Amino acid sequence: MSVDTSVEPILSGRGLTKRYGRVTAMDACDFDLYPGEILAVIGDNGAGKSTLIKALSGAVRPDEGEIRLDGKPMSYANPLEAREHGIETVYQTLALSPALSIVDNMFLGREIRAEGFAGKYLRKLDKAAMRRFAREKLSELGLMTIQNIDQAVETLSGGQRQGVAVARACAFGSKVVILDEPTAALGVKESRRVLDLILDVKKRGLPIVLISHNMPHVFEVADRIHVHRLGKRKAVVDPKKHTMSDAVAMMTGAMEAPPEERTDN
Amino acid sequence: MSDANSDDYEKAIHSGGDVASFEERHRAPLERLHNFLHSYPTAAPLMVLAASLVVFGAIADNFFTPFNFSLIIQQVTVIGVLGIAQTLIILTAGIDLSVAAIMVLSSVVMGRLGVTMGLPTGLAILAGFAVGTACGALNGFLVTRFKLPPFIVTLGTWSVFFALNLWYSDAQTVRSQDIDATAPLLKFFGERVGIMGAQFTYGSFLMLGLFGVFWYVLNWTAWGRAVYAIGDDKEAAELAGIRTDRILLSVYAVGGFVCAVAAWIAIGRLGSISPQSFYEGNLDAITAVVIGGTSLFGGRGAIFGTLIGAITVGVFRSGLKLAGVEVLWQEFTVGVLIIVAVAMDQWIRKVSS
Numbered sequence A: 001m002s003v004d005t006s007v008e009p010i011l012s013g014r015g016l017t018k019r020y021g022r023v024t025a026m027d028a029c030d031f032d033l034y035p036g037e038i039l040a041v042i043g044d045n046g047a048g049k050s051t052l053i054k055a056l057s058g059a060v061r062p063d064e065g066e067i068r069l070d071g072k073p074m075s076y077a078n079p080l081e082a083r084e085h086g087i088e089t090v091y092q093t094l095a096l097s098p099a100l101s102i103v104d105n106m107f108l109g110r111e112i113r114a115e116g117f118a119g120k121y122l123r124k125l126d127k128a129a130m131r132r133f134a135r136e137k138l139s140e141l142g143l144m145t146i147q148n149i150d151q152a153v154e155t156l157s158g159g160q161r162q163g164v165a166v167a168r169a170c171a172f173g174s175k176v177v178i179l180d181e182p183t184a185a186l187g188v189k190e191s192r193r194v195l196d197l198i199l200d201v202k203k204r205g206l207p208i209v210l211i212s213h214n215m216p217h218v219f220e221v222a223d224r225i226h227v228h229r230l231g232k233r234k235a236v237v238d239p240k241k242h243t244m245s246d247a248v249a250m251m252t253g254a255m256e257a258p259p260e261e262r263t264d265n
Numbered sequence B: 001m002s003d004a005n006s007d008d009y010e011k012a013i014h015s016g017g018d019v020a021s022f023e024e025r026h027r028a029p030l031e032r033l034h035n036f037l038h039s040y041p042t043a044a045p046l047m048v049l050a051a052s053l054v055v056f057g058a059i060a061d062n063f064f065t066p067f068n069f070s071l072i073i074q075q076v077t078v079i080g081v082l083g084i085a086q087t088l089i090i091l092t093a094g095i096d097l098s099v100a101a102i103m104v105l106s107s108v109v110m111g112r113l114g115v116t117m118g119l120p121t122g123l124a125i126l127a128g129f130a131v132g133t134a135c136g137a138l139n140g141f142l143v144t145r146f147k148l149p150p151f152i153v154t155l156g157t158w159s160v161f162f163a164l165n166l167w168y169s170d171a172q173t174v175r176s177q178d179i180d181a182t183a184p185l186l187k188f189f190g191e192r193v194g195i196m197g198a199q200f201t202y203g204s205f206l207m208l209g210l211f212g213v214f215w216y217v218l219n220w221t222a223w224g225r226a227v228y229a230i231g232d233d234k235e236a237a238e239l240a241g242i243r244t245d246r247i248l249l250s251v252y253a254v255g256g257f258v259c260a261v262a263a264w265i266a267i268g269r270l271g272s273i274s275p276q277s278f279y280e281g282n283l284d285a286i287t288a289v290v291i292g293g294t295s296l297f298g299g300r301g302a303i304f305g306t307l308i309g310a311i312t313v314g315v316f317r318s319g320l321k322l323a324g325v326e327v328l329w330q331e332f333t334v335g336v337l338i339i340v341a342v343a344m345d346q347w348i349r350k351v352s353s
């Protein structure tokens, strides 16, 4: 395994539990993300993957359990706090505001203020700087087929929207980037670009959590695979030691992971 | 999903695209109009206003005079300012049925303190501002803390504020001559300046200034962007890192403050302070916002639309009156306008894909 798991994880969770009425979305779940790795999280629909990453990104408050960032216990009151700690997330729902423009969306909640009097006292935004930055980030993603950076997000295709959300997370993440099914709505070419971008982010030294149902994608980029089932981490497996069908079998419970990779006992 | 599947998916999209583009060519003009109205929310209200000016100019004598125009502006000043507060709140996908009640309560406080109790007028005005802001903040608190629907909260506070204002004023009107004697500053915004036969009040200028200020705030500050984002999709805004409840609370509080400013203007407009005044102001403010093209579903619209909406209502009232049409038909027409505006909004919000 290329990932050094003897060091302290960057982001970890212990005994995370979240109940929605009678549904237990997360059941004493553990989680570890190590420096510099791409960790894939796989699991059936409703297994609780999104709930887990929402807990890690401050969008959901776990009922029980502990989250540590760089070894320090964290308790986020809201997603903004997680973001301020450098954790950037693409949610499954994308969390974009359809009526706002691409630029506005990329900078939502972290707008750049103009310099000088206007920025300081009138809180004026530096729209030109934000446009420049957004254009740059979208070109990196090859998304500059979008003609107008001021166009409302609702006028974009599903794939383009996903691109905007991914560009936003990758551009601003400084510690961890979490992607919840970032290629779900994308075509082959666009998926390729997102995967390349993920690898780029990894090269920058940032660890990535990638939730995906797409096994070829997972096996291509992941260093380790977190197998999630019934609200729990069942195993963490090495993609080099298993086939895709093994992974799917473990995910559905048709097969047990080898004892040394199991984590649920 | 396997790669083979996504390939099929791609193909399906591409073959579907041909059919769609064929049809698109067919309905291009309507589509383009749709996109235009979608990108420029004030375009439709502006066209309605322009059309109504032309029509009333043609059918009503003395309509196109500077004097009549300034009269219309005077008549819409108070509702225009209330409309600013209402726009802020409606942009967050909320509604405030209590704006006029907040305004009247604030004006009663100003009158009671400044005239009846003889406190310094400036202090009385500040107290009015404080009360208005507090009323708005109370609405915001109930909406954010207890997750109650804004419609219900403000329906309740409308009655509460109205009752408080009757209690605090003893249901007494503060007479014009008493204001003149002790606190003439309260009537400052009713003073007029003549420009080329037109009579503008200071209140009208203040209203225009406030529209300018809130245009800037909504379009050029992070707070303004957050207001739109919250109305558009609150959950997405929260996930994107906006502290939505904090912003919402501030929106209601700022709305309350603007209502208190409207109170000062209203004193100048009426000349006296009556706890029974502007009972329909709540609905008139909503009317201005809706006719101005701001969506009741939140996230869409522009502050100047509300000015246009308020003026449009004024133009209809004035034009129909000058044309000798009975008051009941003025109400009728405004009602029709509201329904047309909301129907337009429904159509515009449907995005062509």
Ligand SMILES: Nc1ncnc2c1ncn2[C@@H]1O[C@H](COP(=O)(O)OP(=O)(O)OP(=O)(O)O)[C@@H](O)[C@H]1O
Residues within 6 Å of the ligand: A020, A023, A024, A025, A043, A044, A045, A046, A047, A048, A049, A050, A051, A052, A092
């Ligand atoms: N806000 C909520 N309210 C009630 N139940 C919820 C909520 N969020 C998640 N759940 C439930 O928790 C369980 C796990 O959901 P979650 O979205 O985490 O699954 P997932 O693994 O991300 O699934 P998918 O692959 O379909 O995205 C589901 O049974 C879901 O119905």
Ligand SMILES: [Mg+2]
Residues within 6 Å of the ligand: A049, A050, A051, A092, A180
């Ligand atoms: Mg999910």
